[in-house]
Amino acid sequence: MALQVLLVICLLFLSSVHGQVSYSIPEEMSKGSLVGNIAQDLGLDVKRLKSGKARIFTGDNTEYIELNVEKGMLIIKERIDRETLCGQTTPCALHFQIILENPMEFYSVTVEVQDVNDNSPLFKRTEMNFRISESAVSGAKFVLERAMDPDVGLNSLQSYSLNPTDNFSLKLQNQLDGSKIVQMVLHKPLDREKQEQFSLVLIAVDGGDPPLSGTAQIRITVLDANDNAPIFTQEVYKATITENSPKGTVITQVSASDADKGSNGKIRYSITNTLEIFPVLFEINETSGEVKVSGNLDYEKSRHHQIHVQATDDGGLTDSCKVNVDVADINDNTPVINIMSKLNTISEDSKSDTVVTMINVQDPDFGENGEVRCFLNPNIPFTLKSTASNFFTLVTESNLDRETMSEYNIVVVCADEGTPSLSSSVTLSLQISDINDNAPVFEKNSYEASILENNSPGLSIFTVKARDADSKQNARVSYILEESSVNGVPISSYVSVSADSGVIHAVRSFDYEQIKHFNFRVKAQDGGNPPLSRNVSVKIIIQDQNDNAPQILYPVQTGGSVVAEMVPRSADVGYLVTKVVAVDVDSGQNAWLSYKLQKATDRALFEVGLQDGEIRTVRQVTDKDAVKQKLTVVVEDNGQPSRSATVNVNVAVADTFPEVLSEFIDFTHDKEYNENLTFYLVLALAVVSFLFIVSIITILSVKCYRWRRERMFYKSGVNLPVIPYYPPLYADVGGTGTLQHMYNYEAYRTTDSRRSDLKYAGTSEQDVISLDNNGTQTLTHAQMEKLANFGDQVRFLKYFGVSSHEIIIMSVKVSKLSKCLVVLT
Numbered sequence: 001m002a003l004q005v006l007l008v009i010c011l012l013f014l015s016s017v018h019g020q021v022s023y024s025i026p027e028e029m030s031k032g033s034l035v036g037n038i039a040q041d042l043g044l045d046v047k048r049l050k051s052g053k054a055r056i057f058t059g060d061n062t063e064y065i066e067l068n069v070e071k072g073m074l075i076i077k078e079r080i081d082r083e084t085l086c087g088q089t090t091p092c093a094l095h096f097q098i099i100l101e102n103p104m105e106f107y108s109v110t111v112e113v114q115d116v117n118d119n120s121p122l123f124k125r126t127e128m129n130f131r132i133s134e135s136a137v138s139g140a141k142f143v144l145e146r147a148m149d150p151d152v153g154l155n156s157l158q159s160y161s162l163n164p165t166d167n168f169s170l171k172l173q174n175q176l177d178g179s180k181i182v183q184m185v186l187h188k189p190l191d192r193e194k195q196e197q198f199s200l201v202l203i204a205v206d207g208g209d210p211p212l213s214g215t216a217q218i219r220i221t222v223l224d225a226n227d228n229a230p231i232f233t234q235e236v237y238k239a240t241i242t243e244n245s246p247k248g249t250v251i252t253q254v255s256a257s258d259a260d261k262g263s264n265g266k267i268r269y270s271i272t273n274t275l276e277i278f279p280v281l282f283e284i285n286e287t288s289g290e291v292k293v294s295g296n297l298d299y300e301k302s303r304h305h306q307i308h309v310q311a312t313d314d315g316g317l318t319d320s321c322k323v324n325v326d327v328a329d330i331n332d333n334t335p336v337i338n339i340m341s342k343l344n345t346i347s348e349d350s351k352s353d354t355v356v357t358m359i360n361v362q363d364p365d366f367g368e369n370g371e372v373r374c375f376l377n378p379n380i381p382f383t384l385k386s387t388a389s390n391f392f393t394l395v396t397e398s399n400l401d402r403e404t405m406s407e408y409n410i411v412v413v414c415a416d417e418g419t420p421s422l423s424s425s426v427t428l429s430l431q432i433s434d435i436n437d438n439a440p441v442f443e444k445n446s447y448e449a450s451i452l453e454n455n456s457p458g459l460s461i462f463t464v465k466a467r468d469a470d471s472k473q474n475a476r477v478s479y480i481l482e483e484s485s486v487n488g489v490p491i492s493s494y495v496s497v498s499a500d501s502g503v504i505h506a507v508r509s510f511d512y513e514q515i516k517h518f519n520f521r522v523k524a525q526d527g528g529n530p531p532l533s534r535n536v537s538v539k540i541i542i543q544d545q546n547d548n549a550p551q552i553l554y555p556v557q558t559g560g561s562v563v564a565e566m567v568p569r570s571a572d573v574g575y576l577v578t579k580v581v582a583v584d585v586d587s588g589q590n591a592w593l594s595y596k597l598q599k600a601t602d603r604a605l606f607e608v609g610l611q612d613g614e615i616r617t618v619r620q621v622t623d624k625d626a627v628k629q630k631l632t633v634v635v636e637d638n639g640q641p642s643r644s645a646t647v648n649v650n651v652a653v654a655d656t657f658p659e660v661l662s663e664f665i666d667f668t669h670d671k672e673y674n675e676n677l678t679f680y681l682v683l684a685l686a687v688v689s690f691l692f693i694v695s696i697i698t699i700l701s702v703k704c705y706r707w708r709r710e711r712m713f714y715k716s717g718v719n720l721p722v723i724p725y726y727p728p729l730y731a732d733v734g735g736t737g738t739l740q741h742m743y744n745y746e747a748y749r750t751t752d753s754r755r756s757d758l759k760y761a762g763t764s765e766q767d768v769i770s771l772d773n774n775g776t777q778t779l780t781h782a783q784m785e786k787l788a789n790f791g792d793q794v795r796f797l798k799y800f801g802v803s804s805h806e807i808i809i810m811s812v813k814v815s816k817l818s819k820c821l822v823v824l825t
Contacts, residue, residue: 020108023074027082027113032075035065035111038098039072042107046072052100056109064094065111074109082113083150090115090152117155117208121147123216128202133223134192141171144182147204147214154207161203168200168220184218192222192261226264226315230256237323239291243299244332247292251282251325254289256311263314272308272320282307282325291323299329300364331369331418336362337426345431348402356382357394357428361414369418377411384412394428402432403469436474436528440466442536449504450541453512461495464502464536466524476527477502482535486518495540497522504538512544513585546590546639552647554581564650567629569621577606577651580613582635584643592638598646599632606651608633615649625653 023036039046048054049069056067066077086092094111125145132140149157160182162170167188173181182202198220205213232254239252258265268286281295282305291307307323342357363370374392376384381398394410408430415423442464449462468475479502484491496505502522518540525533555565555578565578584591595613600606605625607618615631629651636644 020110022110022112024112024114025076025080026116027080027085028116028118029076029080031077031079035074035076037072038067038074038109042098044072046070048100052102052105054098054100056096057099057106058094058096065096067098074111080113082115083119085113087150088152115152115155117151117206117212119150119155120212121149121157121204121206121214123147123202123204123214125216127217127219130218130220131223132186132190132220133225134190135225136186136190138187138189140186142184142186144184144202144218145216146180146182147216149204149206151206151208154209156206157204158207158211159205161205162218163201163203167198170202190222192224196222196261198222224261224264226260226313226317228259228264229317230258230267230311230313230319232256232309232311232319232321235321237321238326239323240326240328241293241297242328242330243297244330245293245297247294249293251291251293252323254284254291254309254311254321254323256289256319256321258313258317260313260315266314267311268313270310270312272310273306281305284309297327298332299327300333303327303329331365331416331420331422333363333365333369333416334422334424335372335414335416336364337412337414337424338362339426339428342428343430345433346396346400347433347435348400348437349435350396350400352396352398354396355393356396356430357410359384359392359394359412359426361390361392363416365416365418369416369422371417372414373417374412374414376413380408380410382408382410400432402434402471403438406432406471408432434471434474436470436526436530436532438469438474438526439532439534440468440477440524440526441534442466442524444536446537446539448539448541450543451506451510452543453510453545454547455506455509457506457508459506461504461506461540464497464504464522464524464538466502466534466536468526470526470528474526474528477524478527480523480525482521482523484520486520487515491518491520494518495520504540510542512542512587513548515542517541544587544590546586546637546641546643548585548590549643550582550584550593550635550637550645552580552582552635552645554579555647555649557647564652565615566652566654567617567621568655569623569625569653570655571617571621573617573619575617575621577615577617578649580608580615580633580635580647580649582613582645582647584637586637586639590637590639594636594638596634596636597631598634599630601626601629601631605629606631615651621653627652627654629653 021036021038021041025033025035038044039049046069049067049072054067054069056063056065062078064076064078064080065074067073068075080094082092085094092113092115094113096109096111098107098109100106123145128145130142132142147157147160149155160170160172162168162184167186167190169185169187171183171185173183175181184200198218200218200220202216202218203213204215205211233256234254237252237254241249241251254269256267256269258267269284269289270286271282271284281293281297282291283294284291289309289311291309297305304327305325307325308320309323310318310320312318338360340358340360346354346356359374361372361374363372372390374384374386376382376394381396381400382394383397385393385395387393392412394412410428410430411425412428413423413425415421443466447462447464451459451461464479466477466479468477478499479497480499481492481495481497486494492507494507494510496507497503498505502524504522519537520540521535521537523533523535525531567575567577580595582593582595584593593613594610595608596610597603597606597608602625605618605621606615606629608615608631613633613635615633631649631651632646633649634644634646636642
């Protein structure tokens with residue numbers, strides 16, 4: 001747009017030819033209509049228009065006229081509406097330029113658009129309504145709506161006319177801006193009684209040729225003047241109605257008339273009683289005059305009512321009348337129950353005829369309608385007694401039990417003797433208070449629980465639970481551990497019970513090998529006064545865990561001497577070499593033992609029985625077999641996880657004793673004897689002897705201390721528990737690999753259980769030899785036992801509680817030392 005304007009300005013200064021032409025056309029010409037021959041009027045050749053690329057420049061986006069370059073004509077491109085283009089502005093013209101190039105020229109063209117009478121006068125509202133009172137005076141003016149005509153000049157609005165003109169005339173008033181105010185003037189008074197409605201036509205005419213017009217309808221309603229008062233048809237109305245009639249019940253209907261019409265004849269009814277009760281009891285429909293019940297009519301309060309009704313029209317004129325209402329009596333009053341005194345709570349041990357509530361009943365009706373009888377809901381331990389006229393007492397009839405029923409909702413119903421009978425009721429809530437008449441009851445007659453050994457102290461085992469049918473403090477149960485003992489130890493050292501929750505806790509860590517089960521009693525006691533209690537027996541079973549490894553009983557492992565089992569070279573297949581004897585102090589599958597050969601000098605020569613631990617030859621012994629055979633046997637239990645122990649078994653494959661000595665003893669007599677070696681051996685012997693003596697003194701001191709302490713316990717009368725030295729269950733269990741029957745242990749106990757003699761009868765099935773490190777033959781265990789039973793030193797040691805096994809070990813050590821000295825010398 002800005003570029004086009006700039007181009008026009010440049011043309012004004014640069015063009016060499018200037019020209020201007022004007023045309024006048026009417027509006028609303030059809031498309032393609034001729035405006036003028038622009039080429040002829042400008043004196044241009046049509047060829048010049050073509051070569052100069054003639055075009056129209058309007059300066060805006062709307063092009064109503066276009067240029068026909070071929071003919072040099074201006075023609076209508078778009079329909080032209082003068083009213084849309086210019087409105088009321090005159091004159092109305094289109095201005096544009098014709099631009100040519102080579103050389104550049106432009107010409108100004110003005111096209112004036114002439115108005116045609118294409119619009120009729122138009123009223124915005126086609127109907128105008130007026131309400132005029134019949135009392136309006138002559139000369140009253142009413143402004144009418146003006147018509148609009150978008151045409152201009154003579155084609156615009158020129159005059160108005162009104163039809164008919166019997167009562168009204170038309171008056172035009174000129175304004176400064178040239179417009180006119182149209183007024184309707186009343187020149188003859190109106191009479192509503194003669195004519196109530198008027199219909200007039202307002203006509204607006206323009207000055208066109210032919211002239212066009214527009215019309216509007218004027219409707220006039222004549223309003224009535226209020227010159228008549230309402231008049232009731234009766235001065236007094238009478239009606240009868242029963243008391244307690246529902247709200248909205250029509251009592252009667254009053255009626256008044258008014259000779260006026262419209263609003264002056266519209267009557268509104270109202271109650272004018274000055275007492276405040278009447279608007280509450282009665283109401284009237286202000287349009288129909290129906291008198292209705294709006295409250296509760298009560299015969300006992302008032303038997304007759306007088307209502308004052310007023311009729312008022314819209315003009316304020318009134319008239320009044322009376323309505324006399326008689327109220328008919330009915331049995332409309334229910335008995336009224338008054339609680340004079342009542343108990344909210346009563347003890348369950350209350351005696352019969354205990355007064356719970358005192359009741360007074362009143363009925364405002366008369367005669368039979370006021371006579372009242374009362375009764376209770378069934379199946380309750382209470383009864384109602386009449387003490388005086390309309391007075392009743394509620395008393396207990398039988399024993400109460402709070403645990404059976406803790407609360408009663410007692411319904412008292414009172415009915416009169418009217419027809420139909422009216423009744424009322426009241427519900428009395430009575431709580432039964434508790435007394436401590438129920439002892440706690442455990443959920444079970446007895447309890448039994450299990451716990452794994454090696455438990456953590458304080459571990460929760462299980463819970464005992466008792467319930468008390470009483471309530472509150474009487475139902476608060478406390479749990480108490482009754483005094484008892486297990487193996488002379490108070491039960492409180494084993495378990496404890498939580499007083500509030502009944503949770504049984506372990507006080508100590510249990511050992512299945514020492515105790516397998518124990519019993520005690522727990523007492524449940526309520527919080528009543530005096531308290532009631534009940535006890536229950538509890539059994540705790542200790543479950544075994546695989547916490548003990550198998551113990552090897554045979555062969556006995558010694559630190560110094562080498563024990564070997566002899567197998568002749570003539571031994572056949574299946575020859576019993578020896579038997580590994582082991583026990584496991586656990587129980588069940590934790591004590592099921594199995595034997596396996598872990599290592600062997602020659603695995604093809606020996607095998608171990610899986611269940612019995614017997615070591616037997618697998619094949620025939622040959623001369624090529626080594627004399628010295630070393631076997632490692634693993635003993636494993638069946639626990640989860642399993643535990644095991646190993647034992648080394650030395651086997652000598654030889655027919656004669658010298659062969660064994662030559663194999664187990666390695667003498668390297670070096671001619672170049674090192675004198676320093678002798679010194680070191682003597683020094684080692686001295687050190688070993690010193691340690692041995694210190695050990696003997698320490699053992700004796702400990703034994704003496706224990707003996708003195710036990711003697712003090714005996715004097716004080718304290719019974720010590722019997723603690724066996726060897727593990728229990730050392731019996732053969734059907735070939736399970738435990739100790740055979742031929743190994744017998746006989747224990748002789750005195751009052752001091754820790755001092756006992758142990759006899760051991762060895763087997764005669766195999767020959768067992770014991771060799772020290774130098775190959776010198778030593779005594780067997782049985783021989784050592786026999787020698788140990790002799791001599792004052794041995795008796796002294798056994799007197800202080802040293803076991804036979806310890807004496808044997810000490811004897812073996814002494815024997816080794818003596819043998820070592822012999823070898824060194």
